[in-house]
Amino acid sequence: MSAAFDTAPPNTHAGGDDDALRTNGTVPMNDTISHNLDDARVDMDAYARDVPLWKRVHQHSLTQMMLISVQAFCGPAMSDAIAGLGGGGLATPQTSNTAMALLYTMLATVCFLGGPLVNKIGVKWALVIGAMSFPIEGSSYYCNSKYGNQWYLILGGALSGIGTGCWYVAEAGAIMSIAPSGARGKYLAFWIVSRNLGQLVGGAINLSKNYLKDVEGGVTTDTYLAFVIIECLALPFAFLITPLEKVVRSDGTRILVSETLSTKMELKQISRTMTSSLIMLSSIWALWSFFYSGTWSTYLATYFSVRARALSSLISPFFCIVGCFGLGFILDMKHVSQRRRAQIGLFTVIILNAGVYIWSIIMQVRFKTNDPGSIDWDSGLYPTAFLPYFFVQTTGPLSQSYMYWLLSSFATDAQANVRNGAAFRCLEAVGQAIAYGMNTKTTTSPLVGMCVSFALMAAALGPMIVLVNRTPDHIPADVILAEHEKGIDSASIKGPEPSTVPLDGDRKV
Template identity: 30%
Template sequence: MGSEQRPSTAAVAASRSPFRYNSPLVQVGLIGIVCFCCPGMFNALSGMGGGGQVDHTAANNANTALYTTFAVFGILGGGIYNLLGPRLTLLAGCSTYVLYAGSFLYYNHYHHQLFAIIAGAVLGIGAGLLWAGQGAIMTSYPPARRKGTYISFFWTVFNMGGVIGGLIPFVLNYHRTDAASVNDGTYIAFMFFMAAGAVLSSPSFPSRVVRDDGSRASDIAYSSVRTESVEILKLFADWRMLLIVPAAWASNFFYSYQFNNVNGLLFTLRTKGLNNVFYWGAQMIGSITIGYVLDFSFNSRRTRGFVGITTVAVLGTATWAGGLANQLRYPDGVWADKLDFKDSGAKFAGPFVLYVSYGLLDSMFQSLCYWVIGALADDSQTLSRFSGFYKGVQSAGAAVAWQVDTRGTRLLPQLIVNWSLTTASYPLLALLVMLAVKDTEDGEDEKSKALKTSASLPVEENAQGKGRP
């Protein structure tokens, strides 16, 4: 009998389609769709200012509760992801979004804050789990040289949720030009999308994901509570995480100012929805732009990081300078004549462009942060903890920011603090790139190369001739 011919490494790699179920491209796309439905719609709801209510107090208090629990479970989320795996973690996280939107439907009729605050706290727990899982998938699954591209791909799909979510209140409230809360249909539409995201989250994510070159992007080995507790505590002494703290704190701190005191304060109800279409649409453009810079601008990964930081810093300085010029037009926080996209003429243009620029900057800043995190390691367990730490610190900053706005802090100091926080983060990110991002061959670390070599072998030759299940 003739010997059995084994497939070559090239044949094995060639047989792997980028559109197969367990490919990084499909998995990042799926997590993008899930986030399109859940946090994407949440962003659209928040972006109207006050959760679509004239009085922002309930939404501010709900968001404070949300980001307080998010800060805790964001940090714990990476460990929980390593314990439960992607499916249970994402299902648990996505299931909490519907309750939050429903609480504002309730508030529309009864004006009781307690339900919204409790729903916000519950959502904070779920969001911590969802974003820890999302961070692990988005930063560990792509090949090292294309992490910026995959991050921008996710950000584009995810922010399409904000675009669609912005169209919902725009269409349903088009003829309500007076200052009023959004109607019930708006909240019901948000709840429908959020429920769909929860349904999609559980069956979509396999435990083993293989890149096109044969290297394993993930091979879930479930951890233990003791291990995760120790590893999470170590993050607080990890100099790499300490350098990213200012960027993490700043990255959601500005939302209360932008949503409540720019979009929520300056524009009519229907125009707020339209503005959000362009705000989140600009995020798609921004993520694609910075993704290209971070993956294709130079051969050196470290150089690409420096160029990306410089690009975001220049854009950030210009955008916040424009914000300062606009804020000086209403230093007391009063804008008497609401701007409407049809009725206000040229007066509408400046604040509209500014608000859209805020969205552009947001996506570029956060995509940059995720790229840096993704460059620090290659395995999903480590990156789930890093991403969870980032989201936890980010949410702690957001919790403070929403209370700053609730307490009636003057708007000019809010803007100055936001500008200062983002500006302070740029040199620290540059230092992190200089010290921790390696220019290894093909942008891969040694562990990734070893996995690639092992996984590229024919199945019969793996594990000393024993087939791998």
């Protein structure tokens, strides 16, 4: 294994031979982005002098990441909070698991086709469409809680999957493109933490409504109204997103955006992306990375009281903040090569997850032998039974943050990030659909899902070692920019100076 890591890194030149660094199709990579290179770096002195402060703040990469993170807080985080209630807070989790399985099935379908869609309509409008669908899930649980109807819960899962799929593809492309190359780990940590802070707020709402002991059945109806209100807040923040080509990073660079392809060419890119070595090698990791969600939510619903679930969903995100930013600092270490950082990050994530899985399996085996009943927070068994759930809410997000950092390490332009993000999200959703589908079976113990999660992680390790060994020393998009700037410097000795970047943020064509 160590020998594999010590082999020479691949060619990091933008036109190199390594297929993980190429568009993997007939579209010439350099031709598709060359028109955008003249606008790739901003004259920051002129930019600060000629552009109003409010516009500079709005176009700044950190502001845009914050806007996306707020949407993640309002949408996916609230969905996680509902799942964190254990079956949506229902007396039994089967109905909720059915709705969630359908949601992720539809999400996977939309993500599969999402690359062409988002690249045609743009990241901003894809985020707007997705944000409009967020309140559907919360309202379906509200109607189920208040009126007892099941059909809207199932329909809501399907509709949410369609809208959220569109949003997920746009989000993945944006978060992998926006960050400056030297701060990707911390930017991604900020995004992951925002999602988990949403679960913290959801847990606080749930606990405030369900703190009395011996409460049976689902959570109060008012809890779901609070979730719906928060989910509605994502839409105005989606309208504030700046198109990727207008974003200015903190290091003065812009995002490389290639020419818009025809619909036919975009559809052809689906198969090329899905069969690229980058996606093939990360596919098992994608299936595994969110698999824990359905299994450990069912674990929580099966063995814990309503108020214990509420407390669990409140305190679970705290350690995630420390863990994600800790991994972010590792991935952003300035004096360590990108390939070595990828290696360290991989084994950090694997070792932490393995420890949590072993602990969880031990607890589950004990519960199968001696049924603990409904564990409350004043039970002596609560700490040891809850801690596996607590830690998996950190180790799970770490695996996602790491993978998006790794995918962005191979980026050639923003459209490639969208396509790669869509493919990875599609496989993630398939894993989640399988996990929730498994847990719709009343006879299925959480032990089965835990063992499957462990097996998937083990199966993912080999291909991931191969992929990490291909990690380029520099992001290909940065190499393209550096080579272009070097060419400009040489040309300026013989000819006139190149045109400056338009200060209004519009790119040249």
